[in-house]
Amino acid sequence: MRTWELSVPLDEASPTPLFVQIARALAEDIRRGRLKPGAPLPGSRALATTLHVHRNTVLAAYQELEAQGWISTAPARGTFVSTALPDVEPPARSEAPRARSLDSVGFPLDPPLESREPVDFPRGALVLTGGSPDVRLLPVEVLARAWRRAFKLGGQRLLDYAGPQGHPRLRAALAHMLASVRGLAATPDSLLVTRGSQGALYLAARALVRPGERIAVEALGYRPAWEAFRSVGAQLVPIPIDGEGIRVDRLETAARQGIRAVYLTPHHQYPTTVTLSPARRLTLLAWARAAGSALIEDDYDHEFHYDGRPVLPLASADRDNVVIYVGTLSKVLAPGLRVGFLFAPIPLIRCAASIRAVVDRQGDLVAEYALAELLEEGELQRHVRKMRGVYRSRRDALVEALRKELPDALEFSIPAGGMTLWARCAPGLDAAAWSERARDMGVWFSHGGQYTFDGQPFSALRLGFAGLKETELREAVRRMARARPRR
Amino acid sequence: MRTWELSVPLDEASPTPLFVQIARALAEDIRRGRLKPGAPLPGSRALATTLHVHRNTVLAAYQELEAQGWISTAPARGTFVSTALPDVEPPARSEAPRARSLDSVGFPLDPPLESREPVDFPRGALVLTGGSPDVRLLPVEVLARAWRRAFKLGGQRLLDYAGPQGHPRLRAALAHMLASVRGLAATPDSLLVTRGSQGALYLAARALVRPGERIAVEALGYRPAWEAFRSVGAQLVPIPIDGEGIRVDRLETAARQGIRAVYLTPHHQYPTTVTLSPARRLTLLAWARAAGSALIEDDYDHEFHYDGRPVLPLASADRDNVVIYVGTLSKVLAPGLRVGFLFAPIPLIRCAASIRAVVDRQGDLVAEYALAELLEEGELQRHVRKMRGVYRSRRDALVEALRKELPDALEFSIPAGGMTLWARCAPGLDAAAWSERARDMGVWFSHGGQYTFDGQPFSALRLGFAGLKETELREAVRRMARARPRR
Numbered sequence: 001m002r003t004w005e006l007s008v009p010l011d012e013a014s015p016t017p018l019f020v021q022i023a024r025a026l027a028e029d030i031r032r033g034r035l036k037p038g039a040p041l042p043g044s045r046a047l048a049t050t051l052h053v054h055r056n057t058v059l060a061a062y063q064e065l066e067a068q069g070w071i072s073t074a075p076a077r078g079t080f081v082s083t084a085l086p087d088v089e090p091p092a093r094s095e096a097p098r099a100r101s102l103d104s105v106g107f108p109l110d111p112p113l114e115s116r117e118p119v120d121f122p123r124g125a126l127v128l129t130g131g132s133p134d135v136r137l138l139p140v141e142v143l144a145r146a147w148r149r150a151f152k153l154g155g156q157r158l159l160d161y162a163g164p165q166g167h168p169r170l171r172a173a174l175a176h177m178l179a180s181v182r183g184l185a186a187t188p189d190s191l192l193v194t195r196g197s198q199g200a201l202y203l204a205a206r207a208l209v210r211p212g213e214r215i216a217v218e219a220l221g222y223r224p225a226w227e228a229f230r231s232v233g234a235q236l237v238p239i240p241i242d243g244e245g246i247r248v249d250r251l252e253t254a255a256r257q258g259i260r261a262v263y264l265t266p267h268h269q270y271p272t273t274v275t276l277s278p279a280r281r282l283t284l285l286a287w288a289r290a291a292g293s294a295l296i297e298d299d300y301d302h303e304f305h306y307d308g309r310p311v312l313p314l315a316s317a318d319r320d321n322v323v324i325y326v327g328t329l330s331k332v333l334a335p336g337l338r339v340g341f342l343f344a345p346i347p348l349i350r351c352a353a354s355i356r357a358v359v360d361r362q363g364d365l366v367a368e369y370a371l372a373e374l375l376e377e378g379e380l381q382r383h384v385r386k387m388r389g390v391y392r393s394r395r396d397a398l399v400e401a402l403r404k405e406l407p408d409a410l411e412f413s414i415p416a417g418g419m420t421l422w423a424r425c426a427p428g429l430d431a432a433a434w435s436e437r438a439r440d441m442g443v444w445f446s447h448g449g450q451y452t453f454d455g456q457p458f459s460a461l462r463l464g465f466a467g468l469k470e471t472e473l474r475e476a477v478r479r480m481a482r483a484r485p486r487r
Numbered sequence: 488m489r490t491w492e493l494s495v496p497l498d499e500a501s502p503t504p505l506f507v508q509i510a511r512a513l514a515e516d517i518r519r520g521r522l523k524p525g526a527p528l529p530g531s532r533a534l535a536t537t538l539h540v541h542r543n544t545v546l547a548a549y550q551e552l553e554a555q556g557w558i559s560t561a562p563a564r565g566t567f568v569s570t571a572l573p574d575v576e577p578p579a580r581s582e583a584p585r586a587r588s589l590d591s592v593g594f595p596l597d598p599p600l601e602s603r604e605p606v607d608f609p610r611g612a613l614v615l616t617g618g619s620p621d622v623r624l625l626p627v628e629v630l631a632r633a634w635r636r637a638f639k640l641g642g643q644r645l646l647d648y649a650g651p652q653g654h655p656r657l658r659a660a661l662a663h664m665l666a667s668v669r670g671l672a673a674t675p676d677s678l679l680v681t682r683g684s685q686g687a688l689y690l691a692a693r694a695l696v697r698p699g700e701r702i703a704v705e706a707l708g709y710r711p712a713w714e715a716f717r718s719v720g721a722q723l724v725p726i727p728i729d730g731e732g733i734r735v736d737r738l739e740t741a742a743r744q745g746i747r748a749v750y751l752t753p754h755h756q757y758p759t760t761v762t763l764s765p766a767r768r769l770t771l772l773a774w775a776r777a778a779g780s781a782l783i784e785d786d787y788d789h790e791f792h793y794d795g796r797p798v799l800p801l802a803s804a805d806r807d808n809v810v811i812y813v814g815t816l817s818k819v820l821a822p823g824l825r826v827g828f829l830f831a832p833i834p835l836i837r838c839a840a841s842i843r844a845v846v847d848r849q850g851d852l853v854a855e856y857a858l859a860e861l862l863e864e865g866e867l868q869r870h871v872r873k874m875r876g877v878y879r880s881r882r883d884a885l886v887e888a889l890r891k892e893l894p895d896a897l898e899f900s901i902p903a904g905g906m907t908l909w910a911r912c913a914p915g916l917d918a919a920a921w922s923e924r925a926r927d928m929g930v931w932f933s934h935g936g937q938y939t940f941d942g943q944p945f946s947a948l949r950l951g952f953a954g955l956k957e958t959e960l961r962e963a964v965r966r967m968a969r970a971r972p973r974r
Contacts, residue, residue, distance in 0.1 A: 014666075161605050194847075312510075317515075336647050345590070362823075
């Protein structure tokens with residue numbers, strides 16, 4: 001035999017089968033020019049002996065290499081490196097194949113978008129950062145049963161390709177729900193099922209905005225929506241808010257250069273929780289009609305209203321088809337289910353659905369079918385009713401604890417709904433520093449600066465109460481009081 | 488009582504509760520100026536009598552309107568239209584509220600993207616249009632069990648917010664699978680779980696391309712990928728293909744103006760099914776390194792290779808971190824599960840994950856957890872092995888039927904893998920007309936013109952054999968023979 005030796009030691013412990021390791025090493029040798037086109041290869045028996053492997057392993061490697069065209073077998077003559085390969089570079093001296101590092105990239109690449117990776121909270125942390133439901137109270141068994149029924153009754157059809165707009169049964173159930181509890185004249189045609197409200201906001205923005213066009217946003221607001229708008233090339237225009245919600249009068253000034261859309265959270269303004277006043281609702285709708293602007297209404301937590309009934313959405317008073325309504329099941333059920341929706345005039349829905357087909361083709365029909373059944377059978381509504389009571393008690397417990405432990409530090413209105421409380425700090429109290437110090441005591445909450453458009457500090461706290469039990473909330477507030485920075 | 492009358496007749500049959508109907512009608516009357524700010528409203532008892540509803544219904548409507556700020560109640564004095572409303576227009580004569588039409592839109596809007604809604608095939612149709620698996624053979628019970636276990640074992644944590652990259656357990660299982668059967672040195676860090684391969688292609692394109700930059704594509708190829716690239720502003724450059732795959736020599740010419748990426752299907756070229764030759768693979772990798780271009784390798788049906796072993800991906804020979812590898816579970820399991828992935832150098836994965844966070848925040852962790860378990864337990868691999876045998880027999884049945892029924896009409900090579908057969912038509916045979924006539928006989932297949940970059944006719948057929956039983960394939964080919972256009 002020749003003196004050629006396989007230049008990669010085989011690794012018995014690797015998940016990569018030996019025949020693949022051999023084939024790759026041989027291909028690499030051919031690529032590097034250590035084995036030239038037309039050169040004979042050792043017989044399978046000889047190579048098996050050299051490598052201490054079974055002959056079948058070598059045969060499998062040769063078969064692989066032949067299928068890839070690296071080598072060819074001439075009956076009775078043996079196996080040879082294919083002559084149809086291009087010239088390859090001569091091997092550099094002492095160049096040994098290395099394990100490949102994936103830490104660099106062989107082409108130009110922009111940096112990632114600004115990241116908001118979820119925090120990996122330490123075990124036992126009391127987390128008030130989110131406006132999320134308490135997943136510990138989810139009826140997991142009910143969900144599991146709904147999925148099982150979807151697989152069983154919906155069967156194989158749910159696992160095939162489908163249209164981009166969402167399962168008709170879920171759209172029908174959502175339309176019914178929106179008509180009966182939110183005063184919206186929704187039809188299955190005017191609904192697009194999306195991947196959560198984030199997916200809805202992204203698709204709406206893509207449908208509306210050409211790069212450079214302007215979207216007005218609340219100057220204290222929801223950053224992930226802003227990121228979606230920016231990512232499609234929108235210029236954002238911050239509009240101040242006050243105790244009645246977005247300052248519609250300021251919108252009129254800002255609109256002189258043209259505003260493609262206004263993004264707002266009229267029900268419980270994010271993050272301040274105030275409800276947009278009726279006067280402003282009317283003015284806003286009239287302004288949008290006159291300006292030819294769309295209103296993107298994010299009604300993320302409609303069902304959670306504790307004092308009186310929820311205020312009906314802006315979309316319910318829209319007579320001019322200017323409102324694009326964004327909803328989600330993330331708050332009423334669970335964020336991880338990733339089901340949200342757009343309700344809008346049909347031309348907008350068609351446009352957003354065509355973009356959806358390009359972005360990720362279609363939704364998960366098994367999940368959509370299962371959720372339709374949960375809506376039809378009232379399971380979701382039952383869960384909401386139960387949670388509304390739970391969250392109201394938690395809100396009250398938080399309010400009581402704050403009044404007891406921090407009477408002079410915070411000023412707030414009791415939120416009429418939602419899952420969070422917004423509190424202004426007493427003069428001189430540094431909200432960011434407080435939040436930082438509280439983390440060391442195992443309590444996590446957000447401060448106002450995390451919601452300002454310009455990133456400037458804002459002396460307020462946002463306390464999410466829905467995810468913690470009353471005892472946990474009381475303990476959290478006790479620790480907050482201890483963590484409070486002294487001047 | 489005053490002469491004011493509620494201007495909307497109540498609809499007992501509507502899904503909208505009566506109190507909501509009343510509240511909306513009153514609000515509408517206020518909006519239209521029929522009820523002026525400060526005007527007194529009828530007492531609840533009187534209005535209930537007038538409207539023939541229970542008094543509680545009127546009270547609920549008033550509560551709703553008060554919560555919304557339309558009206559206010561003065562103890563002992565009664566209920567009044569709020570005086571904090573803006574001036575509203577005088578009512579137009581005989582303007583009655585109408586059911587709202589959602590067919591128009593109150594702001595400028597671009598038309599939808601070119602649509603590819605899935606066809607609703609007539610019942611009993613023999614469908615050879617797709618390269619899809621046979622969903623009738625899916626182990627639905629195995630899937631249902633995996634989801635049930637995910638809900639049970641994964642529990643509430645899977646239903647919460649999470650990072651955008653995909654469940655670590657699924658990424659680990661995919662990395663192991665890619666290392667052991669596809670020769671890829673994948674790690675969980677170098678993988679991004681996506682919504683099918685469409686989601687992977689969209690995110691890769693968004694990460695790579697700035698508007699106006701160029702992506703080279705195969706001139707006969709996969710239109711949904713082109714649509715994704717175009718939607719992010721890419722200019723597409725078609726590169727001819729031949730019996731060895733994409734013409735790399737032509738790429739070099741086209742690249743004079745700069746090519747950001749090449750999108751290709753090296754394993755089974757879409758739609759011609761040829762495998763990219765080893766010589767071209769080497770040249771292409773060397774070219775990409777020199778040009779600083781990315782190679783987007785779409786390996787959509789790696790496992791389905793029938794003669795010999797699958798050729799290892801281009802990515803397995805990539806020493807310069809230029810390949811972005813796109814995979815999917817749509818073919819090995821089911822399209823409707825919407826799970827695909829990107830394997831690429833880590834900076835690209837980080838960038839694509841940051842875009843994913845904006846597009847739809849995160850994946851469906853329940854599905855990801857369930858699929859991880861199916862991979863770990865070898866269920867998916869068992870299903871693939873079984874299907875490989877089934878599809879091979881179907882391929883052979885199709886080949887035999889075509890040779891028997893259409894010996895002089897088509898010219899084809901037996902596809903070594905994949906789920907489709909590509910056949911050139913004999914001279915003078917109009918593929919599009921044939922496909923059209925076959926539909927009338929209940930047989931659906933695609934013709935070459937559906938895959939050409941310029942939309943020009945191309946005299947070939949694409950026959951998907953994986954989704955039909957052997958008897959169905961034979962019947963389909965018999966009908967094809969009858970539908971064949973005569974000159």
